Amino acid sequence: MSIEKPTSKMFIQIVSELRALIRDENIPAGGKIPSERVLAERLNVGRSSVREALRSLELLGLIETRRGGGTFITDFRNHKLVEVLSTFILHEETDLENVNETRKILERDAIRIVSANETLRKLPVWDSLCDNLELEGIIAREDIMREIVIASENRLVLKIWILLKQYGKEAYNGFSTEQEQPILQAFISELMIGNTAEAISSFEEWTELLHKGRDIL
Amino acid sequence: MSIEKPTSKMFIQIVSELRALIRDENIPAGGKIPSERVLAERLNVGRSSVREALRSLELLGLIETRRGGGTFITDFRNHKLVEVLSTFILHEETDLENVNETRKILERDAIRIVSANETLRKLPVWDSLCDNLELEGIIAREDIMREIVIASENRLVLKIWILLKQYGKEAYNGFSTEQEQPILQAFISELMIGNTAEAISSFEEWTELLHKGRDIL
């Protein structure tokens, strides 16, 4: 295992490497991860760099360190993230939630508009979206929502939406997993049929799922 | 400024001290914070400890570091948003429809949120609004909607709403006439009861009426 250090942010890379290490060695929640010195040697970096990465993860509540004992993966319930965020940086955290919530407001309305307008529902883009979904089984949430927002024909909303997307990028931007696919399929179906309420309901469900399933480490 | 180091987590303390420092020195979003070396000296700790704290904040997206430049407080709202919005509206001769429609989207959602939350519905502001309406029979639309948007507790939406209100000011900003009053009354009533669908329906009706009245001009 080695790390390139071409550009920027060693500690970010280390976080990433750490994640791979935990996966590869199958370290369970509550399990112990290698010592800082060992990590430094294995990852071929200085101990202080390892520590900077670990401290970040600790602040996020993802790991726990015991002086003289070692470093351990936090016993599940990573919901701590939100807690820690709100405890430490109250205003900023609510701002971030505001961003994502605002974006959802715009998305919801775009769905409403498209779903309620037959012409918009018949746009060829939905068919190709469905084809993609069936063929590849995977599709980025933002790609879907972008098409819907574009279709709703409010350029100002589109601009704001893109802006919010950039700022709130930590959540909601993943790819659809197998688990999400049936919901996503239902969502698009309802949308194309024009069942506004059902489409929005599926949308909420889908979003909820994405939010939960986000890999933290 | 000094730090005790009795037990546990120097870097947590530093994060806390850092917050105080930013507050005390009134460093604005986008502003520069003292260099790592200066912080280390002022807080009477080692530079690596300062760095561990900073790295945590960076992972949270609260600060931004530029190699050779310094460390800055992340500036994620205000300027850029306002800028983009204004350039959009000023440069591209935009149809006001977009502006007003977008504002309506936000308003509609604020109504939904307030109407669906008992705590928000019980805010004393609605009572005084009703009193005003009965006593004077006249009330500005924007005053009503502002209260509702504020109550919905999304500061970002509030900011965008205010902005849109400024740009789209030729419409929707009138006072309630006798004709509108029963609808407005119904709207607020439904809102306070928690009948979301009915409230929004009344809202649409009310808005429609206002819109017509404007068109005459």
Next chain:
DNA sequence: TTTAGAAAAGTGGTCTGACCACTTTTTCTA
């Protein structure tokens, strides 16, 4: 006087090595 370029200072990024305080493991007694 102005300004373009070079030098210096400042700053984050990383590494090394050194202690300390504490915990876990091992070893050595009684």
Next chain:
DNA sequence: TAGAAAAAGTGGTCAGACCACTTTTCTAAA
């Protein structure tokens, strides 16, 4: 064999040293 002492391991912190890059300052030419 059990208990205590020693050793090893581990996180916590600090100091100093380079490096790469940016910003500021200074200098010399136009």
